[in-house]
Amino acid sequence: METNAAGTASADARRGAELSDLLGHVVTSWDNDRRALARQLHDSLGSSLTALTMHLGLLTAKLPADQQPLRDRATQMKNLLHTIIENNRQMQHKLWNDKLEFLGIKVAFSELVTQFSQHYAITARSSLPDEEPVCPREQAVVLLRVLEQGLSNVTAHSGATEVDVIVDDNDDEIMLTVRDNGKGVLEGRGIPPEGAGVGQYGLRLLRERARLLGGLLTLATHPEGGAVLSVVLPKPATQ
Template identity: 65%
Template sequence: MSAQAQPAPYDSQRAAELSELLGHVNACWDNERRSLSRQLHDSMGSSLTALTMHLGLLTQKMPPDPALLERATQMKNLLHNIIETNRQMQHRLWNDKLEFLGVRVALGELVTQFGEQHGLVASCSLPEEEPRSPRSHNVVLLRALEEGLRNIISHAQASAVEVTVDDNDDEIMLTVKDNGLGLAVQADVIGADSAKHGLRVLRERAAYLGGTLTLVPGSGGGAILTVTLPKPAP
């Protein structure tokens, strides 16, 4: 065996070790995000709700002074803004719908909210029944959809997005298709590296589960993001 061929087994072992480490780090990060989200809900959320109730009681007992009532209204509005910010932070850290309502609801509502928030035509085709896929697979699908939608609104300048989930006995596949600028133009807008890190991490997460993530130009323009994950044997 030549000296040049000797490093191959080491390189393969090293790549496998790095992949396993990345999978462990991602799992730990997901658990930490889930824990932080619940802390925000259980601790800060309940405290803010209690403050709102106390402020309402104080407002009822205050003298009818316009200046005091105006100040109380400002405080009430400020509390409502903090509560909404807290709710959004919880959602960005961890989507509880994924855990309590299933991946169908989590993906479907994310697409609907995205379309309403950004004024895009957003359609979503989902399986009739809840996919029988592990939690680890569902998390990757949700993160991939979040990253895909984030890139669309940040760089693609699209007016429509179509999301499809295909589920069968062997694998589950998520496809995100937009009618935006296309990959070549996006690369000029966002640079060669900055937009790729999120997708690279997701590609490694998919590979760790035995799957693939691809991003290719659409036949009529735009781009198509596809995540395919094999289902583990029962």
């Protein structure tokens, strides 16, 4: 009996390790695909739309002054192109935040929080380290995804009017905290803690991504009200 139990436990451990490896491969491939698609949208579609705008401007400049209907139609086309360009830019940003890769965590997070505050008319503050955090790209991506998830939760569930985003960085680990003053976790948010809520796949996937990096993601109600989403990632020993 003990031998069978040990064999079952060993098989379960192997399956668990295999599933972790598979998840790691899937999320890495997913990130790479999103990054490649965002760059294709920028390099191909974005460049073509910009060229169309320039050509339309040149044509509009050559229209006779007495052809007002044509000028009005050209203005409508120009406005439509600008809308498509902006939608393309937003899709690129949602797929992959190039600012995270080229300008770092501080710029990417600060701009995301500012844009969130302006778009949703919610007071959002960010507290970031004085120096740019130093961590592997895969950790920076997980931190960004957790921040995006936390802000999305605020608009979808919490009824919050204020959000604080805090990044703590030291030699051993990097930590992100997203705290709001809304309803908390259990009182209407519908985002359950560990082990519950089969519908919250976005949060559960982030929790597993944190685990793959040796970290921990938690969601809890703050003692003073509101919810706190946090992730702690240990830095590699070589850092």
